Amino acid sequence: MLLTSLALTTFRNFNSASLTPSPSLSIIVGKNGSGKSSLLESIHYLGFGRSFRTNKHQSVIQRESNAFTIFAQCENEEGDVSKIGLTRSLSEQFQCSINGEHSNRLSDLVSLLPVQLFTPQSTDLVIGSPSERRRFCDWGLFHVEQSYAGLMKQYAKVLKNRNALLKVGITQSNDKEQIAYWDQQLCILGDRIDLLRKSYVERLIPLFNRTCEQFLPEFSVEISYYKGWEKDRSLNESLLNKMAYDLKIGHTSVGPHKADLRFKVNSVQAQELLSRGQLRMAVAALQLSQTKLFTQETQRHGIFLLDDIGAELDADKRERFIDGLIETGTQVFVTAIEQEQLEFVNKYKDKKMFHVEHGNVSEE
Numbered sequence: 001m002l003l004t005s006l007a008l009t010t011f012r013n014f015n016s017a018s019l020t021p022s023p024s025l026s027i028i029v030g031k032n033g034s035g036k037s038s039l040l041e042s043i044h045y046l047g048f049g050r051s052f053r054t055n056k057h058q059s060v061i062q063r064e065s066n067a068f069t070i071f072a073q074c075e076n077e078e079g080d081v082s083k084i085g086l087t088r089s090l091s092e093q094f095q096c097s098i099n100g101e102h103s104n105r106l107s108d109l110v111s112l113l114p115v116q117l118f119t120p121q122s123t124d125l126v127i128g129s130p131s132e133r134r135r136f137c138d139w140g141l142f143h144v145e146q147s148y149a150g151l152m153k154q155y156a157k158v159l160k161n162r163n164a165l166l167k168v169g170i171t172q173s174n175d176k177e178q179i180a181y182w183d184q185q186l187c188i189l190g191d192r193i194d195l196l197r198k199s200y201v202e203r204l205i206p207l208f209n210r211t212c213e214q215f216l217p218e219f220s221v222e223i224s225y226y227k228g229w230e231k232d233r234s235l236n237e238s239l240l241n242k243m244a245y246d247l248k249i250g251h252t253s254v255g256p257h258k259a260d261l262r263f264k265v266n267s268v269q270a271q272e273l274l275s276r277g278q279l280r281m282a283v284a285a286l287q288l289s290q291t292k293l294f295t296q297e298t299q300r301h302g303i304f305l306l307d308d309i310g311a312e313l314d315a316d317k318r319e320r321f322i323d324g325l326i327e328t329g330t331q332v333f334v335t336a337i338e339q340e341q342l343e344f345v346n347k348y349k350d351k352k353m354f355h356v357e358h359g360n361v362s363e364e
């Protein structure tokens with residue numbers, strides 16, 4: 001899916017702005033506070049229904065305004081055009097529209113635009129909590145496996161019910177029946193999620209290994225999948241084994257909601273050995289391999305947002321990352337403070353350069 005036009009109204013410091021991006025590489029240059037990240041943030045909203053900087057939608061609405069609006073036109077790989085819109089008001093009301101049809105279901109919008117993001121904070125993907133890495137795998141599976149989003153929703157519902165029961169405790173005989181019922185449901189759904197994730201990571205690993213050979217040739221980087229419960233036990237056995245503990249803490253301590261993608265560099269934790277720039281390269285390798293897998297398996301193209309690319313990635317590494325993304329046919333948006341940070345982009349055809357100043361965007 002290509003983003004062919006973007007228009008914002010009362011979004012951060014943009015009162016009204018529009019741009020026609022390049023199908024390949026769009027470079028957004030401007031001084032601190034000019035609005036570069038806000039432009040990327042608006043595309044992120046279309047891909048996730050939320051910002052990457054705040055959970056408070058109100059902060060994104062321009063001061064003194066009641067709502068922000070984002071309109072975009074997209075074109076899929078068959079050349080079909082979709083017009084999409086998203087608006088969010090101070091009263092938290094959210095509405096999206098696809099080709100004139102209004103919807104309150106964010107998933108309709110989000111499944112259209114496969115957006116990924118790389119920022120200076122992205123090292124959290126390697127050194128942050130397991131939830132970051134689960135979210136990463138879930139993004140890939142959401143766009144590759146049609147059944148995945150529904151499965152995850154059902155699992156979350158069952159987990160919520162099981163946790164509610166654990167919280168009040170199992171005192172009566174019908175509580176025992178109920179927990180047995182939720183356990184059975186959790187196992188059916190959990191095993192299906194695990195199977196999809198395991199297979200996804202198995203497909204990702206060879207691509208990741210090859211990318212790491214280029215991005216971090218001096219290290220041996222390994223990723224492995226942890227399913228969220230003990231290796232040699234079924235989920236059912238693990239739930240039974242942890243029952244007393246789960247009752248004590250009031251929630252379920254094992255299951256796919258505890259899964260992780262584990263990183264080892266030269267057999268130790270990544271943060272023990274890698275510099276910040278090298279950690280960023282590990283993240284870049286992971287995201288690039290996911291992009292390659294997505295393109296291979298869906299024959300679709302994604303959108304990749306690179307915020308502040310100059311931060312702690314040297315010129316050679318920036319170039320390798322952007323080259324890799326462009327080779328997959330991904331539409332790339334890059335922000336930088338200085339044009340000099342991106343001198344190597346002269347070699348790309350089909351690129352467009354945008355200048356942002358005080359909430360105004362102009363194409364060079």
Ligand SMILES: Nc1ncnc2c1ncn2[C@@H]1O[C@H](COP(=O)(O)OP(=O)(O)OP(=O)(O)O)[C@@H](O)[C@H]1O
Pocket residue numbers: 011012013014030031032033034035036037038039058059060061062063337
């Ligand atoms: N709700 C809002 N209403 C109006 N202006 C806002 C709002 N939220 C943020 N701003 C302003 O919008 C401007 C754009 O911020 P943004 O983070 O997009 O800039 P940037 O070009 O990415 O800067 P940097 O290079 O420093 O990261 C800032 O000056 C900020 O103070």
